[in-house]
Amino acid sequence: MGCVVGEKVALALERAVKRSLPAVAIVTSGGARIQEGVLSLMQMAKTTIAANKMNEAGLPYVTVLANPATGQAFGSFANLADIIMAEPGAIVGFSPFGVLKRVSNEPLSTESHTAESRLDHGLLDVVVDRRELRTVLGVLLDLLGPRYRLERADDRRPGKPTDLSRTPAWESVQLSRNDARPTSGNFMKMMFSNFVELHGDRSYADDSSIICGIAQLAGLTVMAIGQERGHDEISTRITQNGRTRPEGFRKAQRGLRLAAKFNMPIVTFIDTPGPDLSQEAEQRGLGNAIASTMALMARVDVPSVSVIIGEAGSGGALALGVADRTLMLENATYSAVSPEEAAEIIFQDVDRADEAAESMKLTAYDCRDLGIIDTVVPEPPGGAHLDPEEAARQLRRMIVSELVNLQSTATKKMLKDRYKKYRNIGEYSSYFSAALTREVNALQNLVSSGARWITRRSAPTDPPPKPEKPD
Structure with missing residues (x-):
């Protein structure tokens, strides 16, 4: 040159x-x-x-x-x-x-x-x-050309699940790990059009456990980033069952920066038991990769929606989960450690993982009650793996609805709300107030039902008719 x-x-x-x-x-x-x-x-x-x-x-x-x-x-x-x-x-x-x-x-x-x-x-x-x-x-x-906004044609919004029976925690763990459960790649193929996948962190490698690309959702250009665990033995070996390497987090950061440059909303799919915990990953900067990805998610000035579609474990999941809205499939799980690890620590017995799971509050409804996620997305009866297309349809409607709401919010307010959301998670006053309200409501229902039972027991009854005297 x-x-x-x-x-x-x-x-x-x-x-x-x-x-x-x-x-x-x-x-x-x-x-x-x-x-x-x-x-x-x-x-x-x-x-x-x-x-x-x-x-x-x-x-x-x-x-x-x-x-x-x-x-x-x-x-x-x-x-x-x-x-x-x-x-x-x-x-x-x-x-x-x-x-x-x-x-x-x-x-x-x-x-x-x-x-x-x-x-x-x-x-x-x-x-x-x-x-x-x-x-x-x-x-x-x-x-990457002219961008558009989605607007709601009327005031109707997708219905949220009501009166659904809560799946036991250990059953949710097993469903979230089901080999036939739709992965991030499956959902992207069913939900997006014109998907152009991006590869590499521009410095060391291309991590197959992260899928990153530009796509269209309901005519809106979005940046899609997903953790991919694979289905069969070969694919899970390539993706390390969704355990993200430092290169994967840096590839995701590339996607986030492109989204910010071109003002594209971000949609992330979370499905990982945790990050790659090998010595090689540590030497290539695993901790920094997780922290910097989380920081970028927190400050990027475009709307973001995260969806937990399977097993969300540890900082590997949270790195892509700091979003304006967090959705969670009904049978997905979210935890700091796996139930097996918790059982080993608490009971010194990994076979008691089912007991540990119940106490870890890791189900979608537990996370919603704790304020960790915003919305539980219903799955087809029996789980998303039994009807992946219906699961994708339901999820697509919820994501589009959230993006419509976020696009109508001023950027400054959106960033302020995002900060407030994560600043207040785990705050004792809010958590205990909600917990106390639930306990008081339960106690009132118990007292009311007891009072009704006592009332029925003490109510006077007509005396039995006296026998007639014989003539």
């Missing part, structure tokens, strides 16, 4: 900003233009500050990496796009493959520097064949 190329790229991006247009950069470059010396090097800075203008203006910016895409272009404006695509088999990287072979002490395969390898390592969003590129770019730019 020499001075002329750098100038053309900067002018193109500046013109896009001036005209409020999206920008698509198709990049193929073999390295530096060494005959121009340091002037060539400085084009990296020139194109970088021009790319920053696109981000500041909130305009979509997409790069497509052709073969090869290396050197100064790759290390500057090409890597600053909102979405990075590449063509199959393209050589992608900062250092050209020949340079890597010279400095490496071990033999390198040609596949180690391809677009597919970069996708596995979280550096790209998608690999797209050139014949499909036009369609994918069209869908993506439509999603």
Whole structure:
């Protein structure tokens, strides 16, 4: 990339900003233009500050990496796009493959520097064949283009579950872990249209336990982020049964930042027994990844709805659960530790997990009573796994209803309400007041029923007729 190329790229991006247009950069470059010396090097800075203008203006910016895409272009404006695509088999990287072979002490395969390898390592969003590129770019730019608001046509709102029999805690645990239960990926396919999945944390890897993408819900463009546990042995091994790695949380953060830039509502699906607790995850910054994801969820200035669809365990679940509205499927669970871990701690007997579950207040109704979630979403009889499409239909209606309400709320008030919601959770005065009210109501009902029983017992009855005397 020499001075002329750098100038053309900067002018193109500046013109896009001036005209409020999206920008698509198709990049193929073999390295530096060494005959121009340091002037060539400085084009990296020139194109970088021009790319920053696109981000500041909130305009979509997409790069497509052709073969090869290396050197100064790759290390500057090409890597600053909102979405990075590449063509199959393209050589992608900062250092050209020949340079890597010279400095490496071990033999390198040609596949180690391809677009597919970069996708596995979280550096790209998608690999797209050139014949499909036009369609994918069209869908993506439509999603990132003009945005709309949902409005309620009338005052009717989806009905909330009433008089439903509460499922016992241990039964809810078993239902939330059912292998046939719909996962985040299943719900996204049934609820969203034009879904474009994003990959990678742009620094280390792509965690399959997090699905992140831009989609349409009832005509509204949203950022969808879900924890995926899989169904069968192979998929659960790939996703670690939904145990999110640091890279997964950082991928989710990418989605949150894109949502904020393009003013897209956020919908998160929570289904995880907890984060990846391996030593490798700790070394790659697990604690920081959880904390920074939670902080970003708390401050992002767009509407957010979180849905607990299965098992929500520990900080791995909460990281994506700090939202304006929290919904919870009827048979889902939410807990700090698993019932088995609680039974081991309390009873020193893991076989008493069912007893521990009852005392952990982990069911959807328990969480609603505690003020941890906002709404319980009913499931089909027997559980969501028996009728996934009906479960998705019910959930979709509730999410759309909540987004309508949130979009009609001023941003400043929305952020203030979100802060107040989480600031007050667990506050002794509110919890004990609610608990006391429930106890008083129960006692009044008991006294009333006892009084009615006593009244019936003490009520005078007509004496039996006297026998007639014989003549």
